[in-house]
Amino acid sequence: VAGRTITSGTRGPVAGASLTFAGGPPTQSAADGTFRYTSATTPASTPYRVDVVAPGHVDRSLWLRYERERTDVQIDLLPLSAPFALDFYRQLVRNATETPAELQPLRRLTRPPSIYVRTVDTSGRDVDPATMASVTATIQASVREFSGGMLQVATIETGRDDPERTGWITVVFEENPFSNTCGQARLAGDPGRIWLNLNRCGGCPGTRIRPATVAHEVGHALGFWHVDGREHVMAPIEDRPCTQTAPTPLEQLHASIAYSRA
Numbered sequence: 001v002a003g004r005t006i007t008s009g010t011r012g013p014v015a016g017a018s019l020t021f022a023g024g025p026p027t028q029s030a031a032d033g034t035f036r037y038t039s040a041t042t043p044a045s046t047p048y049r050v051d052v053v054a055p056g057h058v059d060r061s062l063w064l065r066y067e068r069e070r071t072d073v074q075i076d077l078l079p080l081s082a083p084f085a086l087d088f089y090r091q092l093v094r095n096a097t098e099t100p101a102e103l104q105p106l107r108r109l110t111r112p113p114s115i116y117v118r119t120v121d122t123s124g125r126d127v128d129p130a131t132m133a134s135v136t137a138t139i140q141a142s143v144r145e146f147s148g149g150m151l152q153v154a155t156i157e158t159g160r161d162d163p164e165r166t167g168w169i170t171v172v173f174e175e176n177p178f179s180n181t182c183g184q185a186r187l188a189g190d191p192g193r194i195w196l197n198l199n200r201c202g203g204c205p206g207t208r209i210r211p212a213t214v215a216h217e218v219g220h221a222l223g224f225w226h227v228d229g230r231e232h233v234m235a236p237i238e239d240r241p242c243t244q245t246a247p248t249p250l251e252q253l254h255a256s257i258a259y260s261r262a
Contacts, residue, residue, distance in 0.1 A: 003073030017054035108223035134207035142218035148256025188223035204242035212240035
């Protein structure tokens with residue numbers, strides 16, 4: 001098995017990483033991050049476990065599928081230095097804010113989503129064109145920003161139907177002033193679904209729902225959880241400023257690292 005150990009995000013080499021393949025003797029990565037491991041013993045199972053420990057990085061365990069020879073295996077390691085923040089990553093990616101004692105596995109989309117936006121709310125009333133335009137524009141931008149540019153919206157359709165299709169995220173509107181939520185979303189669901197509550201948390205010029213609320217629900221749909229800090233789109237708050245239309249740079253950095261992982 002040959003490849004490189006790299007730092008998540010920057011993709012720079014990680015030197016001196018200790019790699020243990022299927023319980024065999026450890027091998028170390030070179031100054032340029034390259035490593036090579038050879039064994040005459042076939043692993044007991046496939047995939048098999050690889051444990052990696054490197055100075056200045058989070059320990060990592062991963063699984064590799066067995067092949068007689070594998071080359072160009074890229075193993076990325078989370079850094080323990082700024083601008084990366086392990087606590088924030090665990091909030092955004094592994095739900096440490098709400099379940100700190102039970103971190104969730106990485107969940108994310110694996111292909112560009114298509115979007116279907118209903119043109120009527122759950123009561124059958126038409127959604128005004130300005131709100132439709134604002135929502136679709138925010139969704140397109142948020143998919144790109146929350147995936148580090150790895151995903152773009154494949155296509156957008158609108159209509160009165162309410163489909164459930166693999167590879168699609170369906171966006172539905174309601175107007176319920178008695179609800180406790182501005183919106184909801186299936187977390188990394190396929191089919192995906194986003195519910196938006198019109199006028200519940202205040203509109204902004206040209207739209208009946210705040211762009212940050214739409215971006216928040218897109219974040220959930222792409223696999224992200226709530227975080228601390230009112231300035232962030234993924235914070236669980238209602239009174240978001242109309243000027244906030246995108247995840248913060250800190251959110252985008254950590255989200256892009258999640259989307260760069262296997």
